[in-house]
Amino acid sequence: MNKPVTVDESLAREFGLTSEEYGRVLSIMGRTPSLTELGVFSVMWSEHCSYKSSRKWLRTLPTKAPWVIHGPGENAGVVDIGQGYAAIFKMESHNHPSFIEPYQGAATGVGGILRDVFTMGARPIANLNALRFGSPENPVTRRVIDGVVRGIGGYGNCVGVPTVGGEINFHPAYDGNPLVNAMTVGLARKDRIFLSAAAGVGNPVVYVGSRTGRDGIHGATMSSAEFDEDALSKRPTVQVGDPFIEKLLIEACLELMATDAIIAIQDMGAAGLTSSSVEMAGKGGVGIELDLDAVPQREPNMTAYEMMLSESQERMLMVLRPDRTDVARKIFEKWELDFAIIGHLTDTGHIVVKHKGQLEADIPLDPLAEQAPIYDRPATPPKAPAPLEGVHAPLSLDATLLKLVGSPDLASRAWVWNQYDSTVGGQTVRRPGAADAAIVKVEDTDIGLAITTDCTPRYCQADPKTGGAQAVAEAWRNLTATGARPLAVTDNLNFANPEKPEIMGQFVAAVEGMGKACSALDFPVVSGNVSLYNETRNPDGSTTAILPTPAIGALGVLDDVNKAVGLGMQPESDVVLIGETKGELGQTIWLREILGQEAGAPPPVDLAAEKCNGDFVRSAILDGTITACHDIADGGIMVAVAEMVMASGIGCELESPTSGIRPEAFWFGEDQARYLACVADGKALCARAQAAGVPARIIARSGGNDLILPSGVTISAARLKTAHEAFFPMLMGN
């Protein structure tokens, strides 16, 4: 049973607070806190909940545009997509739990981000996942992939929300710390958005959903520390998901949201009942009193501390109009979910927690929020990478291409996607791999939403500022390549230990690069999540940090979804290369996979060229000139061409580059701001591009089923696909 514990500085440190932070707790309380109070402070002031290392820099990001309805600060970002609709979206990490227990870690990551979105009144219509795994050679990687993919599918498929896209990278830096970043997009009427600020002294505080158990206690603190060799002993801090309850919760909440009963609503995510009650009351400037005896409980004899810190899944907290509690109760009873009035709002400005007649916590809310630590941590600016020199191509173009399309970062992801239901709901216009972004239709309208996730961690490692800008630019480009108008971004910033100046330096530089790109492209950040301490302590005392990974989730809109284009090569077309090619080989997939080097500077990001080229491409898609489009990213032009050929099975004949650039640099360089476009009349498009100041040239003519290289060597679409599709089944054993 529960041993009596002494609350002191050493316990506070065990809970993840520093000595200085504990001193601050003592001064706010004017006494030694109770165990429950210490628990509340420790989770609210954890990195996960307080953003204490990142907040100063997050404030520098652009967050506003005329179409932004709610930016950061709410459960998710909200943008206007026209015809009275709003898209609500966010991406969030579940990295640490996904290493400890891959299935449940990933599953509850999906569940958590769904709740962030439907809390605001939106029906979730699409899920995406940005995943980073360790080296394919590491035996642990296979176990992690298997569990994560099963977990994402197990939760998302059951809930009935299509999983339509995402990305996967492999790198040894993720061996002990994979990244699982889950994104959800939801749809709401823009005049029916629900917020979390509580109001109305005396109004009831209502708990709905699953019962509270002992799972996930101190999860937020766990995810705010680096891993050591005992990581797997932390399994009890991982929560267990129940997607069927989530499905019921979505339906019940949306049914209740159609009434006028709800004043404020907040999901119970990290730090559970503590963060939801503190944030709702804090935002509303009121006090809150909770009676834990009324909390639906899964197991007997839970303490106040356990209930306040439990991260049991599928729970929501609401403030209701007192005259509507019966309406609400009936709806939740219909869906067979627990419904309990567990407290009320007060005018004290305190959170007061009672349990079995005892006062367990009484904390003033203002200082809990306002005196939360914010750190301006020392940051060492990253060193500029040395330029790449003297590389040469050891393999023929055809052998290089076949190797690249089968390499871990470029190989077909079909093995993964085929375990996710991508069509449930009947609104998926472009499934994974069919276009540069997933496209889902807004039912009963012609509006299409284009959605993507992007980041190139090896660029970020070499040059975090360029890498941060590139992640934003690539997301913008992927939306553009479908014909969509990019609207806004959600960011999921995954970094290592911010207490190390070189890591903090990566963070600061990446955010600076992101901010510049977001400003230049009119592409504000409307929601996000920061995941720090993604670092593993090795048995010899050294540490392995992940690559800096500022994953970008992005959303764009097509006013007429019928105008969207995919990436599959179209028959009898000219293939036009849009954007300038200098042959940037630094940090390319070619360099890594063919020469075994991770060296040089990543390709520079010219934001003016991005905007100019992208706006040109979009207009030519929307007027029907461009019939297929693919952005040029990892692997350069030739990999992009091969991907177009594999997507439709239609081949093409490539022309020789006449630019004076060495062939490997021309074909495999990863210069930014470039697209390949299929058009009936390539000359006409090039003339139009020239008039718009956009570099463009015809590089191929489509037809047949083969990719014909400039040397005359022929590779059939089928042979490309065989090379492309082998990696995942070989790795995973089926």
Next chain:
Amino acid sequence: MAIALKRVTGQAPRMIWHHETDLGDTDLVVLPGGFSYGDYLRCGAMAAHSPIMGAIKAFAQKGGHILGVCNGFQILTETGLLPGALLRNANLRFLSQDCYLKVEAENTPFTHKWKKGDVFRTPLAHGDGNYTADIATLERLEGEGLVAFRYADAKGNVQADDAISNPNGSINSIAGILSENKRICGMMPHPEDLVDPLMGGEDGLPLFQGLVEAVVR
């Protein structure tokens, strides 16, 4: 499913709550896909015991038309309205992909828009779609022409031991079956997800057009 039915009939289907016990006046009952009760005990097992199932069984006995897709098919086998069972997919993973179906039974309410041997594309999305039945049942299904659809390749070749054309490992590549009176059909793939060119094609439309004609007749 509701979207597909509305597309074909011009009107939204009436949704029935699982606690109801009366179907009201209807020509057609559709059991759609979707993890009823979380599929926690066994796919479709708990839904087979939900209060509305009594009325559905009575509807079947009166010769009513019933279509069960995916979880709906699983529910129909769990209630005994269709024979056999759906096991875990042969590769033990959830599968979400396009497949090709070969039409096996002509002149049924579900297939009369096609000819025997026609092949059409349709998405599938399930973890437990591996159809099986005892030998006597199989012989009866095959002998009486009660196999509605089989998994095949794009050219219509059926090969039960080929994991590409028969992705979930179903016995005799069976993708959909009929009741003895051919008025109940259960199938694992989702023809309702391919009824709109915008979503990639209309290959699934003939099933719904034919079904509506059959029940109105």
